[in-house]
Amino acid sequence: MRNKIDHLQLNVVAQGKNLNSHRSSMPASVSFAPNFWDVIAFLLIISLFVLTAEGAHQMHAPLASIQTAPISLDPSYLPGYALRTVLRMLAALVASLIFTFTYATLAAKNRQAEMILIPFLDILQSVPILGFISFTVVFFMNLFPGNVMGAECAAIFAIFTSQAWNMAFSFYQSLRSIPNDLIEASQIFRLSVWQKFWRLDVPFAAPSLVWNMMMSMSGGWFFVVASEAITVGNTTVTLPGIGSYVALALTQKDLHAVGYAIIAMFLVILIYDQLLFRPLVSWAQKFRFEHTASFEGSPPLISRIFMRTRLFYAIGEHMTALGRKMLRLRFFPENYFANVNTRSINPTLRLRANKLWLIFIAVCTLLAFIKIAHYIHATLTLSDIEIAVFYGFLTFLRVAILIFIASLIWVPIGVWIGMRPRVAAAVQPLAQFLAAFPANLFFPVAVALIVYFKLAPDIWLSPLMILGTQWYILFNVIAGASALPGDLKEVAANFHIQGWQRWKTLILPAIFPYYLTGAITASGGSWNASIVAEWIHWGNTTLIARGLGSYIAEATIQGDYPRIVLGIAVMSMFVLIINRFFWRKLSKFANQRLRLE
Numbered sequence: 001m002r003n004k005i006d007h008l009q010l011n012v013v014a015q016g017k018n019l020n021s022h023r024s025s026m027p028a029s030v031s032f033a034p035n036f037w038d039v040i041a042f043l044l045i046i047s048l049f050v051l052t053a054e055g056a057h058q059m060h061a062p063l064a065s066i067q068t069a070p071i072s073l074d075p076s077y078l079p080g081y082a083l084r085t086v087l088r089m090l091a092a093l094v095a096s097l098i099f100t101f102t103y104a105t106l107a108a109k110n111r112q113a114e115m116i117l118i119p120f121l122d123i124l125q126s127v128p129i130l131g132f133i134s135f136t137v138v139f140f141m142n143l144f145p146g147n148v149m150g151a152e153c154a155a156i157f158a159i160f161t162s163q164a165w166n167m168a169f170s171f172y173q174s175l176r177s178i179p180n181d182l183i184e185a186s187q188i189f190r191l192s193v194w195q196k197f198w199r200l201d202v203p204f205a206a207p208s209l210v211w212n213m214m215m216s217m218s219g220g221w222f223f224v225v226a227s228e229a230i231t232v233g234n235t236t237v238t239l240p241g242i243g244s245y246v247a248l249a250l251t252q253k254d255l256h257a258v259g260y261a262i263i264a265m266f267l268v269i270l271i272y273d274q275l276l277f278r279p280l281v282s283w284a285q286k287f288r289f290e291h292t293a294s295f296e297g298s299p300p301l302i303s304r305i306f307m308r309t310r311l312f313y314a315i316g317e318h319m320t321a322l323g324r325k326m327l328r329l330r331f332f333p334e335n336y337f338a339n340v341n342t343r344s345i346n347p348t349l350r351l352r353a354n355k356l357w358l359i360f361i362a363v364c365t366l367l368a369f370i371k372i373a374h375y376i377h378a379t380l381t382l383s384d385i386e387i388a389v390f391y392g393f394l395t396f397l398r399v400a401i402l403i404f405i406a407s408l409i410w411v412p413i414g415v416w417i418g419m420r421p422r423v424a425a426a427v428q429p430l431a432q433f434l435a436a437f438p439a440n441l442f443f444p445v446a447v448a449l450i451v452y453f454k455l456a457p458d459i460w461l462s463p464l465m466i467l468g469t470q471w472y473i474l475f476n477v478i479a480g481a482s483a484l485p486g487d488l489k490e491v492a493a494n495f496h497i498q499g500w501q502r503w504k505t506l507i508l509p510a511i512f513p514y515y516l517t518g519a520i521t522a523s524g525g526s527w528n529a530s531i532v533a534e535w536i537h538w539g540n541t542t543l544i545a546r547g548l549g550s551y552i553a554e555a556t557i558q559g560d561y562p563r564i565v566l567g568i569a570v571m572s573m574f575v576l577i578i579n580r581f582f583w584r585k586l587s588k589f590a591n592q593r594l595r596l597e
Helices: 002-012 014-024 036-059 064-068 075-109 111-126 129-143 148-176 180-188 193-227 242-251 255-287 301-307 311-328 336-342 347-377 382-418 421-436 439-453 470-482 486-494 499-533 548-558 561-593
Strands: 229-232 235-238 535-538 541-544
Touching (some): 064 148, 075 242, 075 255, 111 148, 111 347, 111 499, 148 193, 148 561, 180 193, 193 229, 193 421, 193 499, 229 242, 255 301, 255 421, 301 311, 382 421, 382 470, 382 548, 382 561, 439 535, 439 541, 470 499, 486 499, 499 535, 535 548, 548 561
Antiparallel strands (some): 229 235, 535 541
């Protein structure tokens, strides 16, 4: 128990450990006058501020300015398009992080809220992005009439829906997996709710959350093409960005422009990997749950630059001190919410309240089902429902087979990468690029091969569903393998546990909670991706694979709203049933049997 308490204390100050050791050998009288590295850091910061300000200024332009300046395939416009797209994705990432810290924490800490929030999150994950855009674009456009900001907010919200669910699932799973010893240590220290969140919850979840933030950022590229073309009535507003550039290139069948877009994407991913995610990964590794020394690679380039500065280091010291003061604030004392909830409530009354809550949830679910059924029944027949359910079963078979194959491929690779920090650091930008590569760019190749070899679309269109979502499995397995405590690896080595025995007793149990997070998100994302993967169009050729995705896509093209609602309802039903009776059972097993204690 003493070791657990020491570990909790070390985690609180881990963020500044390396910087303090870097400066500990310097004399107290050292000058903090700006040096050469301060100049480099200043230029970097100013450049980022200028680019952000320029992009934000363009987002407030009149709506007519976009219509008078259509998207051009001239590659000289790509840097400006890339800036606009990255700003949208970063804004969506910040919103997703706020959503994660609030939504996932409430679901993990409150059993009554979890009954609603987690199934609702399953539904949100299965709802196609086009469904969010169609219901929210009018709202955002009315908030900023005649201004580009309305369309920008709609695009940011669409990208948010591609990022938030994965991050929320990851944080929720991490909070449910916190070892009891660390929870007891936080109680011994009498940490308030605020202190426990920032000193225990966030540090423990940091390694997995950072990798899922990278995956969410990369996964957002998959939906950029759809989110940067906003349709309002009979008017389509095309926002400048790489997504709209790719959409135009695919429409005009310009392969040179597609190549320029790929190069631009790779450079952009490389830049924000160096400036944002590589430092975050390095920082998150300080919170690995272990008691023995582990490998700590050299700091990222951007971190080394700021560590060598004088003025910016001094500023950083003051900001760190302010942050520590914020962490010491005792917002919401220990057991504050528990005391509020249980004050003057005897066990019998509390049990009755829980039963009433369950009844309330059941009634609301029934009313929603009746409302949807009434809307569908007004225009559709029982045979339409049977067809939608049958197509849903076909898509389910595709998703199940693809997740199984992706797991067989990426779990061993992810473990191999995650257990080698140097390799993980080297492949990080490549993995992000592969995850960010829009599946739309594979459509021309897929159509050409299927038509040329006369292949069956029902089978050979299926891999397109997993192209953008398989990376959730890889990233989460890498995060799990990276977080594997060094002391457990040393114990396995001392007992000469090798081969399959090592996988069965050490590796698989350790990464299983992380794998579940990736598999659940990949499964939900594959259902979502089926809409664009089961119905693809290139030039004058259209290929259709029978399934719920093509059913919804065709209904959307025809403007058949009852069938759109029916398709989304059936898809949500499948996802809820699978998550409830399969994934949640596995999650419960992982929380009860595979926790680090």
